[in-house]
Amino acid sequence: MIAKLSHASIYVLDQESAYDFYINKLGFVEKMKIPIGDDAFWLTVCPRDQKEIEITLMPINRGGMFKAEVAQQLSELVKNGTFGFGVFECTDIFATYQELKDKGVVFTKEPTQEFYGVEAMFKDDSGNWFSLTQFKKEN
Amino acid sequence: MYKRVVEAKLYMDSHYHEKIDLNNISNQANFSKYHFLRLFKHAFGKSPHQYLIETRLLAAKKLLRENNSVKDTCYKVGFESVPSFITLFKKRENITPNEYLKKNKQVEKEKEERPLSFIPNCFVENFGWDKGGGNK
The missing domain is CATH 1.10.10 (Arc Repressor Mutant, subunit A)
Structure with a gap:
């Protein structure tokens, strides 16, 4: 039986810029920063109140992970907003939306009533998109 | 509002x-x-008070990881008394600031000596980081 998720990866175009986005804009906390060569790091972060998960910010163009051609293709896909990472939950979406917007986060969907709660969508600095949702209490 | x-x-x-x-x-x-x-x-x-305490403790942990002393850390993050900082830290983190400091020094030493042992090996092997990058 699989008990829970411990690590998940997001492919980013620039680790330094991604670090700034996830730490200073989203307010996440750094969990691990280990050099892996080629100016790249095993860099993991987590939401402030969910310390048991590690979100790895994987550098597409560093760390020798992909051949140059693959890295180029993947970069284009990320940049063009092809990949959605997941859903982040918040206590009050209007306050969180306001805060993130004030910090310069780009939203592609304003808070909207859905059958499961209120949802907005935003992009990270690379182009990955996320749902930000305040779920209905019964969910 | x-x-x-x-x-x-x-x-x-x-x-x-x-x-x-x-x-x-x-x-x-x-x-x-x-x-x-x-x-x-x-x-x-959470209440503003809880939020402020948590923010200070997060900052305290960062300073301790950067090898600041417990006393310096306490004042640098806005607590006014070292004993109450220690009590609060222990209550929230289940470890004293001094123990946290010592434990972190050990972890940092291990990170320097065996950095890849802190990364799930599936990533290390798959991306070839143990061989200086795999270029898969």
Whole structure:
């Protein structure tokens, strides 16, 4: 039986810029920063109140992970907003939306009533998109 | 309304190391203290006091990881008394600041000696980081 998720990866175009986005804009906390060569790091972060998960910010163009051609293709896909990472939950979406917007986060969907709660969508600095949702209490 | 509550939070984010009077924050946000407490808790799921304490403890852990002493850390993040800082830290983290400092020194030493042992091996092997990058 699989008990829970411990690590998940997001492919980013620039680790330094991604670090700034996830730490200073989203307010996440750094969990691990280990050099892996080629100016790249095993860099993991987590939401402030969910310390048991590690979100790895994987550098597409560093760390020798992909051949140059693959890295180029993947970069284009990320940049063009092809990949959605997941859903982040918040206590009050209007306050969180306001805060993130004030910090310069780009939203592609304003808070909207859905059958499961209120949802907005935003992009990270690379182009990955996320749902930000305040779920209905019964969910 | 949201803007003022968010501004109060952001003020705490950037001034947590100073003496912060939550009464002043509610006044600056143009709310009564009670109304401010209620709105803040609704917006962020915790009271302003809890939020401030957590922010200070997060900053304290970062400073301890950077090898600051317990006493320096205490004052740098805005706590006014070392004993109460130690008590609060232990209560929240289940470890004293001094133990945290020592434990972290050991971890940092291990990270220097065996950095890849801190990364799930599936990633290390798959991307060839143990061989200086795999170029898969």
